[in-house]
Amino acid sequence: MTKVVVGIIGAGRIGQLHAKNILLSDKYQLKAISDVYTDHLKDIDYLKAVPVITQNADDILNDPEIDAVFICSSTDTHIDFITKAAKNNKHIFCEKPISFDIEKTKETLEVIKETGVKFQVGFNRRFDTHFRKAHDVVRNGDIGTPHVIKITSRDPEAPPEEYVKRSGGLFIDMAIHDFDMIRYLSGQDVKNITVKASSLVDDRFSRNDDVDTAIITLTFADDSLGVIDNSRQAVYGYDQRIEVFGNNGMVQVENQKPTNVKVSTNAAVTEDKPMYFFLERYNEGYIAEIHDFAQSILEDKPVVAKFEDGLQAELLAKAAKLSWKENRTVELSELR
Amino acid sequence: MTKVVVGIIGAGRIGQLHAKNILLSDKYQLKAISDVYTDHLKDIDYLKAVPVITQNADDILNDPEIDAVFICSSTDTHIDFITKAAKNNKHIFCEKPISFDIEKTKETLEVIKETGVKFQVGFNRRFDTHFRKAHDVVRNGDIGTPHVIKITSRDPEAPPEEYVKRSGGLFIDMAIHDFDMIRYLSGQDVKNITVKASSLVDDRFSRNDDVDTAIITLTFADDSLGVIDNSRQAVYGYDQRIEVFGNNGMVQVENQKPTNVKVSTNAAVTEDKPMYFFLERYNEGYIAEIHDFAQSILEDKPVVAKFEDGLQAELLAKAAKLSWKENRTVELSELR
Amino acid sequence: MTKVVVGIIGAGRIGQLHAKNILLSDKYQLKAISDVYTDHLKDIDYLKAVPVITQNADDILNDPEIDAVFICSSTDTHIDFITKAAKNNKHIFCEKPISFDIEKTKETLEVIKETGVKFQVGFNRRFDTHFRKAHDVVRNGDIGTPHVIKITSRDPEAPPEEYVKRSGGLFIDMAIHDFDMIRYLSGQDVKNITVKASSLVDDRFSRNDDVDTAIITLTFADDSLGVIDNSRQAVYGYDQRIEVFGNNGMVQVENQKPTNVKVSTNAAVTEDKPMYFFLERYNEGYIAEIHDFAQSILEDKPVVAKFEDGLQAELLAKAAKLSWKENRTVELSELR
Amino acid sequence: MTKVVVGIIGAGRIGQLHAKNILLSDKYQLKAISDVYTDHLKDIDYLKAVPVITQNADDILNDPEIDAVFICSSTDTHIDFITKAAKNNKHIFCEKPISFDIEKTKETLEVIKETGVKFQVGFNRRFDTHFRKAHDVVRNGDIGTPHVIKITSRDPEAPPEEYVKRSGGLFIDMAIHDFDMIRYLSGQDVKNITVKASSLVDDRFSRNDDVDTAIITLTFADDSLGVIDNSRQAVYGYDQRIEVFGNNGMVQVENQKPTNVKVSTNAAVTEDKPMYFFLERYNEGYIAEIHDFAQSILEDKPVVAKFEDGLQAELLAKAAKLSWKENRTVELSELR
Incomplete structure (x- = not known):
């Protein structure tokens, strides 16, 4: 693998920020973006090169070509998307907090451990x-x-x-x-x-x-x-x-x-x-965190901001x- | 009054510092210094102009010419000296803390209030x-x-x-x-x-x-x-x-x-x-605090660091x- | 015109820097790069999307689709390329100095004035x-x-x-x-x-x-x-x-x-x-100067670093x- | 010698500044001040301890008790006072410039060299x-x-x-x-x-x-x-x-x-x-320069700001x- 093929779930402010930085990076290929609303994405120039824009996150989670997902949707949806992505063997970048429910966060940590996918939490600082x-x-x-x-x-x-x-x-x-x-x-x-x-x-x-x-x-x-x-x-x-x-x-x-x-x-x-x-x-930290996430996948190295860090x-x-x-x-x- | 006539009780490091600054100030006349030990004071050049060097604090506390005392002795002696000085109508500059016993500090505040002398605590900062x-x-x-x-x-x-x-x-x-x-x-x-x-x-x-x-x-x-x-x-x-x-x-x-x-x-x-x-x-704060204390006495203005501040x-x-x-x-x- | 179609003449250090920034900008479409040597360009990942890589600058200067040229070749070639580009009605961004021969620089200023093309000199600071x-x-x-x-x-x-x-x-x-x-x-x-x-x-x-x-x-x-x-x-x-x-x-x-x-x-x-x-x-100045150059062309505004500034x-x-x-x-x- | 006995010639702004610093220093004893006008000096509190206030500089220059003179009078009088002081074997601190006439400055340098007195010029910086x-x-x-x-x-x-x-x-x-x-x-x-x-x-x-x-x-x-x-x-x-x-x-x-x-x-x-x-x-430089001058005399060390420095x-x-x-x-x- 020379580039990480990614899908972004959730295209609000932070999802769009990651989309732009991913497009500017030579370590990623951005294949798909999903959001419950997609109308506002049509006018964004730099998104025109993205092959798939969808309202169904499963189009990303089930796509066998996609190596990794960026979860940028609302916090209450995180656990569900993380679980599905992990079970489909996709590496996961998830915005913080992982959830509002610590018990669920702990359970999900077990899922991540079992599947062995990379998981990075969005502690950009x-x-x-x-x-x-x-x-x-x-x-x-x-x-x-x-x-x-x-x-x-x-x-x-x-x-x-x-x-x-x-x-x-x-x-x-x-x-x-x-x-x-x-x-x-x-x-x-x-x-x-x-x-x-x-x-x-x-x-x-x-x-x-x-x-x-x-x-x-x-x-x-x-x-x-x-x-x-x-x-x-x-x-x-x-x-x-x-x-x-x-x-x-x-x-x-x-x-x-x-x-x-x-x-x-x-x-x-x-x-x-x-x-x-x-x-x-x-601004630079947002770019560096996705660069580092790609490196972790491409070179099979540990991530710097782990699931456990999110939990703690x-x-x-x-x-x-x-x-x-x-x-x-x-x-x-x-x-x- | 154009100059404040003062005595210093306690000639350790801080007492000597005040002595030097008082000698350099044109608002003070330093009449006396007392300490339980006085041998070490004999070799200090700038103290040679001080008329009275004594081992008995009462020589200061009872001197009718002295307007104000600087209490720089050990903390356990403060309350006693403050009380005597106040009763003899001398303005008081006292190093912090006023005492280690808050009840005694409170009682002494009453004495100060009754006598109406100026009281400044050594919060030089x-x-x-x-x-x-x-x-x-x-x-x-x-x-x-x-x-x-x-x-x-x-x-x-x-x-x-x-x-x-x-x-x-x-x-x-x-x-x-x-x-x-x-x-x-x-x-x-x-x-x-x-x-x-x-x-x-x-x-x-x-x-x-x-x-x-x-x-x-x-x-x-x-x-x-x-x-x-x-x-x-x-x-x-x-x-x-x-x-x-x-x-x-x-x-x-x-x-x-x-x-x-x-x-x-x-x-x-x-x-x-x-x-x-x-x-x-x-260094400058130590000079400014004694300057300000003199001003408070000479112009009958409130002090900046009051007894109540010491108590609080x-x-x-x-x-x-x-x-x-x-x-x-x-x-x-x-x-x- | 919504994007400026450009060719870069000279692909040394500074030419490559501009190429990268142009590729990252949404105001440009990079069509061609020329250099007397082109072998070293084959391994540069981000240049793979450039349609034309040539050893002949005329391929750029004569291309009717190209709106503007970046002249980043050695100083002794500047005057010749500027003259041809101006006569072919291409806007010009030229690295400093314009030439080593002030008389020639002055003559070339007249050409620029006659043709009315935009000319920006590379004073990135x-x-x-x-x-x-x-x-x-x-x-x-x-x-x-x-x-x-x-x-x-x-x-x-x-x-x-x-x-x-x-x-x-x-x-x-x-x-x-x-x-x-x-x-x-x-x-x-x-x-x-x-x-x-x-x-x-x-x-x-x-x-x-x-x-x-x-x-x-x-x-x-x-x-x-x-x-x-x-x-x-x-x-x-x-x-x-x-x-x-x-x-x-x-x-x-x-x-x-x-x-x-x-x-x-x-x-x-x-x-x-x-x-x-x-x-x-x-780094940011290099990005801002090409952005500004594109704006000058797209909105027909004066450039900030003019030919006359290069001459002076x-x-x-x-x-x-x-x-x-x-x-x-x-x-x-x-x-x- | 443990203290330098000094006289100050010229009691304008800079002369008064030196007088004050000399009075605060334990390396000096200020015996005399001269100025063509002395009325304005009567109201200055800190000058009251100076034994001699005179309108005649010779009272200083001829006083055998005086070790050193500070020449703070107008520039046109410097050479004359320097020469007399040197001939009377007094160390000299002189404000800059030494004179407005370089030839005279050079001649005076010879006098200083012959007499061997210390000479410091007022380069306080x-x-x-x-x-x-x-x-x-x-x-x-x-x-x-x-x-x-x-x-x-x-x-x-x-x-x-x-x-x-x-x-x-x-x-x-x-x-x-x-x-x-x-x-x-x-x-x-x-x-x-x-x-x-x-x-x-x-x-x-x-x-x-x-x-x-x-x-x-x-x-x-x-x-x-x-x-x-x-x-x-x-x-x-x-x-x-x-x-x-x-x-x-x-x-x-x-x-x-x-x-x-x-x-x-x-x-x-x-x-x-x-x-x-x-x-x-x-402010501190003015104090340090007179301190250093006293040290040079008391310990017979070279001065830091020499006559030659003034000349150059x-x-x-x-x-x-x-x-x-x-x-x-x-x-x-x-x-x-």
Whole structure:
């Protein structure tokens, strides 16, 4: 195999993003796209070269020519599509979260293990050049043993109330990426989690039994500590910073800016605000993750963001929500 | 009055530092210094101009010419000296913590209120140019209402075990400055506090029922959040950063470096490490705090770091220790 | 016309770079590539979709389906290909310099004017996001009237002696980009130029009557000043900075780094070195320039880097060489 | 000798600055101050401890108790005071420039040599922490052999016309500090100098046969190059940057800011402007230079900023003016 033949299930914003990057990659051949609605896809220029556009996902799942599927449909459909794809021996790239139901996620992990297909979860930030370098600095031992890992993760603006209602809440919808990143940087299991959270940005969160601002503290297996601070609204742009502090030093990643132009006037010295949101900030990470997935298939190597990583992040999200609700530290052992 | 006539009680490291800054200031006349040991003071050049060097603090406390005392002796002597000074109508500058016994601290507050003397506690960081500007940016409303306040506070190296034994522990010895700073930046009362802490740097802490690494989360009266991360050892130098994030923006203070020289070679681009420790980093703050204290006396203005601020910081330290010990969120109302 | 049908003449490093970017763009259809050697092109995967690969440039120049040509062959062939292409009514994108012979360049300008084809010269830096923003800040009047424009332009390592011999020298080979950039930023004609230059990096330059280090000062028509400093070897990477200083402020562009990871240890605080060389640094600029060229054709708009800009940069390179040789200020009027 | 007994001749702004720093230093005893006017000194609090305030400089020059004099009077009086002080065996600290007449400066150098007194010229920037570290990085060979040295030196606002008239012009009044700094960083003699300069900021300069904006290029003895850019008006504050680029790397010093507070809002990310002017920016350098002068006397060590350094800077200023006037490169050998 020199190219991975793929089908994409779900052609919303993220499905279209993957479609474009797949078309630009020389490691893939994009054979088919399915969605419950397909009308909006007719006007997209770069999709004209895709042979099959269908409303039936089975056209992809049953196609013997297709090596791998990208599952980008709504979260409640993931488990079903994953199970069918795995049973049909297709490698799977699945957007996060794998599901909203941890028991089902665990059962599905067994299916994946049995069939032996590759499974990569869409934790694109692991593939970001900056974060990956920070990760490598930690793994190389350049800063010694991590003592404290800090993540700042703030969106530029609150999503609409309709989105809030269906999102599953801040912990599963937003912090899940940070849970995965902190595990990726630490390399340790999480022992317990403690959340303090508030609704300060807008009433649409409290109205829906959700929060918009949170401080999440984690204790890892070796007693080192982690802390994540989330907000649904940073008016200056997408705020995505990490810091790993160890016994021999510290590694930090600052925000990315569109340009590094600096203007000095009588009034002030000003620089660019951070990039606006995830599409700008993680643009390269989205490309790198599908490149890496193809490499894993073509060279039969392990994936970087595994099913288990998806499961663990979901467990942390669940534990976080419980900690917030019950105002106490939650031991991960309670949930496993 | 054009100059404040002062006596200093306690001539250890911090007492000598204040003595030097007082001698260099044109707002003070330094009349006397007392310490249980005075031999070591004889060789200090700049102290030769001080008229009275005594082993008896009462020589200062009873001197009618002396307007104000600086109490820099060991913490267990503070309450006694404060009480005598206040009763003798002397203004008081007292190093932190005011005491290790909160009930006594509260009682002493009443004495201060009755006598009406000025009382300033040695929270020198409030007078740091950088932090003060950040504080002013917040007060001016430039970033809107604070939602999250973050403080990173790490010492460059762990103190000797002898010091650890007598220190009272990380929360009262080290984090107390951060508790005051977070109150200063927030302008809000603290509702509750939650601590996760470990001993990761060195056994000397766990051996003495202490920790060296901590994540401290605070909920303020308006439900906004604060988080402090402490470590007893940052190998790259004194790490003192703050960040206030609000609904209209963010203000940050980075570390100070000895120089801003940057060297680019084939190997790397390198900059200075942060200033080594508090004497370097807060040198100007130590000068500014005594200047401000003199102004408060000479112009009869309120002090910036009040007795109540000292008490509140001690309460937070006590609550933090309790939270760590009992592994739970502690409501400040439990302690008041 | 919805897509520009193009042929590329010359398939060396830069020709291949344009081919790849053209294939990835939805504004172009790449019909043909010619080169005196074509064997090396057979193994390049992404060229397999190109219908015509030929050793005869006329196959491109005479093809009536082709709307535009990219001239990426050696400098001595440019004038001939430009002339033929223009007479065949093809729009032209030509790499810099247009030629080594200014008289011929001037004559060819007349041909372009007569035929009315679009002509864009390969000054890709005008399309760099960072420099373009700096340019816009200046044009918007945010820093007032420019008084001093500074460009630092240093390559990461000296080219091999074979390259030095054929390069035409530092001024036409390397500084020509800086001459164009300083004109782009200033918006003014250059009155005179003064060069001080040395051979300090390596003997291969002095052996070939060339220099490797130069300070070039320019006086613009309004008496404002410019200064360019060039070196053939910056061991820390490609050094590309600009600064425009005006009566109301200053705009600066710093180097780009691969990541913004910062590592603090006991030894030092280190950051990434600048990106290695022009392919990394100006990667986006190469894409933006062909995008812009297509827009100019499809929407019949003026190009941003015109034939006249190529001619003016060549005149400045010639004047610079003369200034160096004769150790004097050269008035541009001497050459026009 | 444990303290240097000094007298200060000339009590204008710079004389008063030295007086204050001398009074705060434990290496000096300030015995006398002279000025043609002394009325304004009566109200200055910190001068009340100075035993002798006189209108006659001879009271200082002839006082056998005085070890050293600080000459801070107007430039036209320097040579006379230097000569008398040297003949009376007093060490001399003299503000720059030593004189406006290079022949007289040269003659006076002979007097200094004969008498053997210490002579330090007021090039305070050599004592700036940041520049001194950059200098040491160069001397340690960390960046190899310097190829290009760049200095940006811009004042925050143009001086009044009265000052311009008496200043001697930009090269002797302002650039002289930069000439000394570039010699200090290079460690090389200057071979030739080439100036391009304009009057762009304000007519008050052209009206007085002066310029306000200049690019000054220098060739050193080893053919390495230097470039200084000066402006009389940088609206964003005092702009004082240096860069030394060598065959093994580069060292840079950026501007100093009052605080490192950064504010991010929806509108922009803003930082402090550079410190306002030389009193703020070089405050520590002024203290360090008098400290170093005392050390040289007390420990009989060579001074860091010698008479010859003053002379060479004056020669460069003279050559620069000639280059500007005659629009040509001036060889320093023409002037020596």
